[in-house]
Amino acid sequence: MPQELAKTFDPAAIEAKWYLHWEESGAFRPHRPDAEPFTIVNPPPNVTGSLHIGHALDNTLQDVMVRYERLRGRDALWVVGTDHAGIATQMVVEREMALHQDKRTNYSREEFVARVWEWKAESGGTITRQLRRLGCSMDWSREQFTMDPHFSRAVTKVFVDLYNAGLIYRAKRLVNxxxxxxxxxxxxxxxxxxxxxxxxxxxxxxxxxxxxxxxxxxxxxxxxxxxxxxxxxxxxxxxxxxxxxxxxxxxxxxxxxxxxxxxxxxxxxxxxxxxxxxxxxxxxxxxxxxxxxxxxxxxxxxxxxxxxxxxxxxxxxxxxxxxxxxxxxxxxxxxxxxxxxxxxxxxxxxxxxxxxxxxxxxxxxxxxxxxxxxxxxxWLTDQWYVDAEKLAGAPLEAVRDGRIEIVPKAWEKTFYNWMENIQPWCISRQLWWGHRIPAWFAEDGQIFVAETEDDALLQAADAHGVGTGDLEVYNNPRGAILGQLLPNGKKIIWRDEDVLDTWFSSALWPFATLGWPENTDLLAKHYPNSLLISGFDILFFWDARMAMMGMHLMGEVPWRRLYLHGLVRAADGAKMSKSKGNVVDPLGLIDRYGADALRFFMCAMESQGRDVKMDERRVEGYRNFATKLWNAARFASAHGIAASQSIAAPPATLAVNRWIIGEVVETAAALDKAFAELRFDAAANAIYHFVWDRFCDWYLELIKGQIDDETRGVAGWVLDQILVMLHPFMPFVTEELWHAAGERPYDLILAHWPAPEAGVDAAAKAEIDWLIALIGNTRAARTELGIAPGARLAAYVSSASALGPSMIEANRSAIERLARLSPIAFAEAPAGAAMQIGAGDDRFVVPLEGVIDVAAERARLAKALEASRKEAKALEARLANPAFLERAKPDAVEKARSDHAHHSAEAARVEAALARLG
Structure with a gap:
């Protein structure tokens, strides 16, 4: 039986509960060994980081795809982890030390690195906790860090292999x-x-x-x-x-x-x-x-x-x-x-x-x-370089022949231009925190690159014709007196003090996170990854370098598709920055409106790589959308509508039930198409309008007062399909409502994507669309002419269509209840002022004598029409003026366009109202 829901939807009351349940139950782990894999890796945020609005967009889009593919039955793996962020992390720790009048150079390298590890243990998990608040269904059991022992071994191996292949070299060049x-x-x-x-x-x-x-x-x-x-x-x-x-x-x-x-x-x-x-x-x-x-x-x-x-x-x-x-x-x-x-x-x-x-x-x-x-x-200095030009060839060919699809396609030209003109990649950094370069120097200038110190000693001994016992690794090359023996008579070699560029290690993310260089089952199944979602701003920082490393070391593309999204900007289109004071805190938005509302906003506004303009009012609007669904579920519970026991659509004879089943079929198809094309805005729009317009505003209204067993079954099934289709966008409220509807054999996160085994019933669709048009147009006409919503109006149909009489007869009670049209006569309307309402091919004439003061209403509308036309014309002239478009601020131009659209639409609405008066 359904559970009783609270009268008010409170996101905070359910979010922590469900996330903890999902994580502890293992719902985020790949658990379908025989299913087709779906693999995605998150751009690893800096271990120093906190969730910002760009993270919220990036990770929401990824989570939507992972939850969608999981519902479709694929073996979904979302790899999660953090980047050691060499420069950023060393800066954070040194700033903390400075607060205590301490500094890095008071310590040995090893002591300072130990301090950084202590900092990570205490403070390095902030952003991962915040990703949980956003609802990200990442496989935390396999959480990675770019300086984990297994990852560090992979980084060292790659450096050595590329060096031995002549693709890494040391050179004196200018650097930034x-x-x-x-x-x-x-x-x-x-x-x-x-x-x-x-x-x-x-x-x-x-x-x-x-x-x-x-x-x-x-x-x-x-x-x-x-x-x-x-x-x-x-x-x-x-x-x-x-x-x-x-x-x-x-x-x-x-x-x-x-x-x-x-x-x-x-x-x-x-x-x-x-x-x-x-x-x-x-x-x-x-x-x-x-x-x-x-x-x-x-x-x-x-x-x-x-x-x-x-x-x-x-x-x-x-x-x-x-x-x-x-x-x-x-x-x-x-x-x-x-x-x-x-x-x-x-x-x-x-x-x-x-x-x-x-x-x-x-x-x-x-x-x-x-x-x-x-x-x-x-500055002219000796640094380590990757021969990026040689590594760029394979990714270029992969994009050209379609093995890597870049979405939006417009980014291909930028990718080609950068890769075709790529410069040597300087990979050495003069830091203490990071992957230390596995290279040792001898006094005669020879360099020995090896995975271990022992291997380096063997190389040096062989090169100098001595035994390893005649050599010693000296840890203070700057203090060495080169050309002389140590007191014990040994010659020295010393290790390079530099570390690798952070982007060098993160370039291995798609495969090193899966166990490479070991041939693990996870690597075999989940490489190449299915999709990478990334901001366009790290296309060359990270994406291109993953493509280069993946194709050289794995012989295969790192991912099949690359989706590049835009930036989140302030409401006026300006770039967010602390100095401008226009930065938006996503956690504050979650506190106010819930994670579901923020997630839905991000998807609805993400249109194939265009920048997203922040609009808190729309976030609030999507919280209201969640409330609308919550109230629909409360209505269902109050009328005995419970969880469905079927994945396929139940049998239906009533037109309204056959119609809503067809609406589910069309919505699921629209979502599948949008997800296949990575059109997040189209997907969000499809489910939003189905839930709000078709299900809540029409279906539930149409079945009120006539909920029989068939309707209960269909309504319960449709509500289940809504929860499944909406789950990728709004996981928390949908999971709560899923369980509130009755006993379930599994959580919603592990449910099945809609498979209605039904089609669109054309006759039912025509009937209900006709009914919705009649009711909707009648309500609009009442509003335009100031007629009280509850006033009962007579209506006349002089020449009915073939469909009209049967539609009226089958839906007379709904027409009377929702349109307040009664009686309806198939005859000529009496002479006098009247308004006309259309439904399909039928025209309803509604007399207005005694209902409103027709002359006064006509005068009021004429005055409103003149005012709207005047405003629209003035704005049109301003927008046609090149000087205004060139000199005005972008937000002023945007406001003028918005105001012009508003007044033009208002003029059209008033014209329609006048036309109704005849």
């Missing part, structure tokens, strides 16, 4: 160096901001009496970074620039360092920009680095003038004046400008009023580290 964090970061972790900067112009004197074609004894260079001239190695002009053809190959004397620089010809110099002369500092500028290589400067010979904190150090040639040594880069900038000015080498800038200034103001694009928050310094 974060002086705050003192580590290299990737291009993808650099944020470029517009900042107020300057353009300085300097004279570089030509050496040995050389002159330009115009007779100048110097070249004029312009730069936004004067401090880097301390490491200049050349000056470039364009090969076609005839002003400087005669000085190519000549030399200049750099005014501060006295360094002789060659004048080289290179396309990088733009003849149209400034003087057409560019200073080349290959150790501190990415473009200059490439120019330097083209003109024959080996990276090993390129000059470096900064230390890890971006303070000036002596270059290899010893020509940096002592006065600059030790200065911060921005202090050095001021001192360099002052020194060049004192030397007469600064060319002042004249503003529009003729006043002189040291530099020309310019807005420049400044790269910043996304975590360190300080300007990035291009």
């Amino acid at each position: 160096w974060d002086p705050a964090l003192k580590t290299a970061i990737s291009d993808l972790e650099v944020e470029t901001h517009e900042v107020a900067g300057h353009f300085w112009h300097f004279r570089y004197p030509l050496a040995d009496g050389a002159r330009t074609a115009e007779g100048a004894d110097h070249l004029v260079v312009a730069t936004t970074r004067p401090e880097t001239m301390l490491a200049d190695m050349a000056v470039a002009v364009h090969p076609s620039d005839m002003r400087y053809a005669g000085v190519v190959g000549k030399e200049i004397d750099q005014p501060l360092t006295g360094r002789r620089l060659s004048v080289v010809a290179d396309d990088h110099a733009d003849p149209e920009l400034g003087s057409g002369v560019v200073k080349i500092t290959p150790g501190h500028d990415f473009n200059d680095f490439e120019v330097g290589k083209r003109v024959g400067i080996d990276p090993a010979q390129m000059l470096n003038m900064f230390d890890a904190e971006a303070r000036v150090v002596q270059t290899a040639d010893g020509l940096v004046p002592d006065e600059f040594l030790g200065l911060d880069r921005f202090e050095a900038r001021e001192r360099v400008v002052a020194a060049m000015k004192a030397a007469g080498a600064l060319i002042p800038h004249r503003d529009k009023d003729g006043a002189e200034h040291d530099a020309e103001p310019r807005t420049i694009q400044q790269p910043f580290g996304d975590r360190g928050g300080v300007p990035i310094e291009p």
